[in-house]
Amino acid sequence: MTLAVVIVTGNLAARLFGKANLGKAGILLIAAYEGALQLGGLSEYLDDQQVRASLLDKNKEGIFSCIGYLAIYLLACRIGFAVRLSSRRRALRDHLATISLLLYLAHYATSATFGTSRRIANSSYSLWIAALGCGHLAALLAVQLLAGSRLQSAILDAINQNQLLVFMAANVATGVVNMTMQTLLMSNGQAVAVIFIYTIMITGVAHAYTAK
């Protein structure tokens, strides 16, 4: 649900502000949300586990965390836009790494003052995810630069082409495994075996579906 809201709102924002401005929009959103949390009493409201009367109350974390996730989406959109525009890959890799570091610093700063919460997706969390994502992108780019054009992965391509299928299959398989086996009681060796078999099956499914 959160994903649907974030995508629709994010696209709307891209229309309204233009992709190039989404970086500032994302940061503003993070600041505004954290402001509301700290100064507007939103934090107390969200922390309160007792009163869950209305439908809004019952889902308040989900609803308000949309704001944090939207911020992540906007920042990511800006980065994607920058990637598309850039032509020099080595410079891009270095830029991404730098941005990632800056975001990490911001994350640690906000984490020390406000704490990090996935549940409400506060500023520290959004900055952390953005930092990780940028770093991830930089690392992948670095690998691609090292390996040259030979780099190609059937598994990753298969996953890319059937993302939703892979995710659903994984969820279903996890459910099946949990219902048929007592995972908490299994030995380490058995655990590794099960995880490996499961992963092989999932990647196999993705691959088979692609070959169709």
Place this chain on the structure above:
Amino acid sequence: MHEFLIIVAPCILTFLIPPTVLVFIPLEAFLIIASGLPVRPRQPPASKPLFVAYLKATTMLMTVISILAVDFRLFPRRFAKTESYGVSLMDAGVGATVFGMGVSAGFSAHNHRPLLGSLWKGLPVAAIGAARCAAVKLFNYQVPAADLNA
């Protein structure tokens, strides 16, 4: 599929035994370069450079491994989703998925989707969210109060 060994297996082992990541990073670098992963012409001509597309794929891979592995004792506890405060690997998984979607959107050719188009695309995701809510209610699946994120 030797790819599985090079890409997926180390990922699994790294999750289960975190210190091994120190070994794997140089090992991976060597393997990827030296083994010469099979060169295949991409079936549709690439609309995105590889590293952009693989962001979502690698995130998905890590997510897939985690959602099962977390149910075993072997999985390090500190990687599991947090209740209120703090950071962990699986916490990142949710956000990383959103980040990947953002990058794809930012990268795409047109400046913005027509609003109806994006609403239409959002429908399957919303439907899945709604179905998950219904299923959880029906089966009385154990839902910690902090997990009401659909």
